[in-house]
Structure formats: C-alpha cells, structure tokens
Amino acid sequence: xxxxxxxxxxxxxxxxxxxxxxxxxxxxxxxxxxxxxxxxxxxxxxxxxxxxxxxxxxxxxxxxxxxxxxxxxxxxxxxxxxxxxxxxxxxxxxxxxxxxxxxxxxxxxxxxxxxxxxxxxxxxxxxxxxxxxxxxxxxxxxxxxxxxxxxxxxxxxxxxxxxxxxxxxxxxxxxxxxxxxxxxxxxxxxxxxxxxxx
Amino acid sequence: xxxxxxxxxxxxxxxxxxxxxxxxxxxxxxxxxxxxxxxxxxxxxxxxxxxxxxxxxxxxxxxxxxxxxxxxxxxxxxxxxxxxxxxxxxxxxxxxxxxxxxxxxxx
Numbered sequence: 001x002x003x004x005x006x007x008x009x010x011x012x013x014x015x016x017x018x019x020x021x022x023x024x025x026x027x028x029x030x031x032x033x034x035x036x037x038x039x040x041x042x043x044x045x046x047x048x049x050x051x052x053x054x055x056x057x058x059x060x061x062x063x064x065x066x067x068x069x070x071x072x073x074x075x076x077x078x079x080x081x082x083x084x085x086x087x088x089x090x091x092x093x094x095x096x097x098x099x100x101x102x103x104x105x106x107x108x109x110x111x112x113x114x115x116x117x118x119x120x121x122x123x124x125x126x127x128x129x130x131x132x133x134x135x136x137x138x139x140x141x142x143x144x145x146x147x148x149x150x151x152x153x154x155x156x157x158x159x160x161x162x163x164x165x166x167x168x169x170x171x172x173x174x175x176x177x178x179x180x181x182x183x184x185x186x187x188x189x190x191x192x193x194x195x196x197x198x
Numbered sequence: 199x200x201x202x203x204x205x206x207x208x209x210x211x212x213x214x215x216x217x218x219x220x221x222x223x224x225x226x227x228x229x230x231x232x233x234x235x236x237x238x239x240x241x242x243x244x245x246x247x248x249x250x251x252x253x254x255x256x257x258x259x260x261x262x263x264x265x266x267x268x269x270x271x272x273x274x275x276x277x278x279x280x281x282x283x284x285x286x287x288x289x290x291x292x293x294x295x296x297x298x299x300x301x302x303x304x305x
Contacts, residue, residue, distance in 0.1 A: 027234070
C-alpha cells in the first residue's frame with residue numbers, strides 16, 4: 001500500500017501561485033528545494049568564481065518569469081532551461097566583450113599531458129580526471145570554441161544529453177543542435193589532435 | 199608507441215571525467231541569503247500580464263506564416279505587369295512640363 005504524500009508539504013504549483021499572489025517569502029521554499037540541482041548545472045557551465053553570481057541570476061530570472069510558468073510542465077525542467085540559457089548568455093557576453101582571459105597551457109600542463117598519455121602513472125581515468133590539470137586542460141579547449149559550440153558540446157558530448165533534450169534546454173531547433181554538435185565535436189578533436197601532436 | 203587515435207580517446211575520457219568533477223566544487227551558503235535579499239528588493243510580482251513578453255512569444259510563432267505571406271506577395275509582384283503603370287507615370291511627367299502657374303492657380 002502506498003503511503004500518502006506529505007499532507008503539510010505544498011506542491012510547487014501551490015507555492016508558485018502564492019508567490020504570484022504577492023507572497024515573496026514563499027520563494028525561499030523553491031530556492032531550498034532546487035538549489036542543489038541548479039548549482040550542479042551552473043558549476044559545470046561557468047568558471048568557478050562566477051558560480052554564485054550566476055546561480056543568483058538564475059533564481060532572479062526564474063522569479064521574474066514565474067507568471068509565464070505553465071503548470072502543465074515540470075518546474076524543475078523549466079528552471080533547468082533558465083539555468084542553461086543564463087550560462088549561455090554569460091558566455092555570449094564574455095566572448096562579445098572579450099573580458100574573459102583565455103586560458104593558456106604552461107609547460108607543466110604539457111608535461112602532465114605527456115606523462116598521462118604515455119601511461120606512466122597507474123591512476124585510472126576517474127582519478128586523473130579529478131586532477132586540477134585535467135580541469136584546466138578542459139577549460140583551455142572549451143575557451144577556444146564559440147559560446148554556441150561550447151554549450152552544445154558540454155550538454156551533448158560531455159553531459160550525455162540527447163539532441164532533443166539539449167534543444168529543449170537551449171530553446172533551439174533539433175536540426176540546429178545536431179549541426180552544432182557535429183561541428184563542435186570536430187573542432188574539439190582538431191584542437192586535441194594538435195595538442196597531442198605538438 | 200601508441201597511436202594518435204588511442205591517445206585522443208584517452209584524452210577525451212579524461213576531459214569528460216574532469217567535466218563531471220566540476221559539480222563537486224564547494225559553494226558557500228551565503229549566496230542563498232543574497233538571492234532572497236535580491237528577490238525581496240524586487241518586490242511582489244505584477245499580477246497583470248506583461249504584454250511585451252506575450253507579444254514576443256506570439257511574434258516567433260507567427261514568423262512562418264509571415265514568411266509565407268511575404269513569399270506569396272513577392273511572387274505576385276513579380277508576375278505583375280509594370281508597363282502600364284510606367285506609361286501612366288511617363289505621361290504624367292510629360293504633362294508636368296507643360297504646367298504653368300496659370301494652369302495651376304487659374305490666374
């Protein structure tokens with residue numbers, strides 16, 4: 001026999017209705033419920049020092065857009081789309097203003113890469129991926145892609161989402177995501193091949 | 199010596215792992231208070247619909263129909279014969295040359 005749901009815990013729809021009716025403080029319920037999920041998304045897409053600011057921005061955008069939320073859909077999915085589009089906007093602004101310094105690889109990075117690829121270390125992929133150099137190498141590669149390619153590559157190739165899911169999150173057509181995904185993957189491969197060959 | 203393809207595969211695996219590691223970075227709790235502070239400063243939401251946003255939503259939905267309409271109009275205009283209009287226009291211009299102040303004001 002199924003246990004009844006928490007009778008005292010209001011649903012997302014109830015909370016949203018309350019917020020739209022003027023109860024601003026009810027937004028804290030949504031904030032607490034979805035902060036971990038949202039931070040997980042934002043942390044993957046923007047530099048570490050920008051995560052808190054971006055996560056704030058996502059919740060502020062979500063709050064302002066609440067009257068447009070349709071109850072038929074899932075709030076979590078709706079919030080995820082806002083988060084992904086906010087991160088995409090961040091990169092578009094960065095590339096446009098060129099304020100963001102493009103990361104470069106030092107000799108120590110190249111040494112680390114050489115050692116890793118020659119299989120001198122006994123570490124697994126999992127352990128190597130946890131190292132700072134691996135993250136910096138990833139940032140180096142992603143910094144060399146456009147904002148569009150970067151987002152598609154992260155969502156489809158690194159995150160493992162389907163083309164349809166990515167299209168929904170970014171608000172793009174499926175065909176656009178397919179083309180971008182193929183193109184960005186080729187660009188990444190070219191970058192990595194050049195890196196290994198030099 | 200290992201092949202380039204093998205090294206590329208290894209590197210891609212490492213980068214994918216590095217990407218997933220990003221979510222384990224620590225974030226302070228202060229930001230939640232900051233969010234609520236910003237939300238409270240914004241104040242209650244407007245219950246009246248934002249007509250600009252509604253217009254934006256419908257604008258994109260109407261785009262295919264608008265493009266189709268433009269295409270039809272362009273086709274019609276291309277099929278349209280401009281020669282008679284051109285002749286009327288030319289005769290009007292020629293008449294203008296004969297116009298004088300007397301004709302214009304009936305002086």
